[in-house]
Amino acid sequence: MVLVTGAGQGVGLRTAELLAEHHSGAVVVNDYHLERAKAAAARIESLGVRTLAVQADVGDFAQVQAMFRAAHEKFGRVDVLVNNAGNAGPIADTAAHMKQFWETTPQEWQLWLHTNLYGVMMCTHAAMPGMVERNYGRIVTVISDAGRLGEPHLAVYSAAKGGAASFMRAIAKAGARYGIAANCVSLGAMSTPALEARLSDPERRKKILSHYLVRRLGTADDAALAILYLASDAASWVTGQTLPVNGGYAFSM
Numbered sequence: 001m002v003l004v005t006g007a008g009q010g011v012g013l014r015t016a017e018l019l020a021e022h023h024s025g026a027v028v029v030n031d032y033h034l035e036r037a038k039a040a041a042a043r044i045e046s047l048g049v050r051t052l053a054v055q056a057d058v059g060d061f062a063q064v065q066a067m068f069r070a071a072h073e074k075f076g077r078v079d080v081l082v083n084n085a086g087n088a089g090p091i092a093d094t095a096a097h098m099k100q101f102w103e104t105t106p107q108e109w110q111l112w113l114h115t116n117l118y119g120v121m122m123c124t125h126a127a128m129p130g131m132v133e134r135n136y137g138r139i140v141t142v143i144s145d146a147g148r149l150g151e152p153h154l155a156v157y158s159a160a161k162g163g164a165a166s167f168m169r170a171i172a173k174a175g176a177r178y179g180i181a182a183n184c185v186s187l188g189a190m191s192t193p194a195l196e197a198r199l200s201d202p203e204r205r206k207k208i209l210s211h212y213l214v215r216r217l218g219t220a221d222d223a224a225l226a227i228l229y230l231a232s233d234a235a236s237w238v239t240g241q242t243l244p245v246n247g248g249y250a251f252s253m
Contacts, residue, residue, distance in 0.1 A: 003028040006085030008036030014220035026050035058119030068126040077130035083141040101155035116160035137180035172240030181239040188246030191217040213248025
């Protein structure tokens with residue numbers, strides 16, 4: 001069984017669809033918004049795949065535990081976990097988005113840490129006992145190039161995403177003896193309604209895209225296909241890695 005967090009739209013939804021098409025079993029669709037989760041589940045059910053929609057805040061331990069109990073009762077153990085749920089802060093609010101770290105407060109830090117780091121840890125914590133018992137598991141966590149490179153106006157977001165990547169490397173080492181592979185996909189600027197609105201000015205769009213060797217924003221397919229690979233047995237000898245999917249924004253060795 002596959003569980004994808006933040007699967008109500010965008011990369012998460014496309015990932016859930018691809019895993020439904022290529023992975024036998026069932027798909028659990030999580031989203032913070034129940035109606036979005038239900039709509040995504042309906043799309044996946046149209047593919048002839050058993051699906052469960054679950055609303056949960058992945059940064060809330062009790063809600064995560066309840067989500068995994070519901071998934072287990074309906075379909076059994078989680079074989080593949082995709083930690084996709086995340087946020088980049090109030091990106092629609094330019095003033096808030098452009099604050100320097102020393103101008104922020106610990107209360108503001110929680111916005112980034114709650115989902116991007118704690119959410120990854122809590123879902124992984126809930127998934128691993130069943131994976132250990134079965135001696136099989138695939139965990140793929142979606143991070144950002146901000147976590148690999150650091151972004152000056154997104155210091156805490158960078159820390160959260162970088163922390164999630166380090167956490168996956170630790171899980172890869174701890175889980176290898178139990179047949180568990182843990183990896184990350186690191187994304188550059190993705191085409192989302194919010195970002196497209198911010199780049200409506202042609203000159204601003206041109207400036208942003210000039211940083212990418214492939215002169216376009218990423219798509220949900222770009223990310224989901226990479227996730228599909230890492231979640232499959234084709235990547236059975238790949239663990240503890242971070243795969244950049246970023247149009248050449250930044251390289252990796």
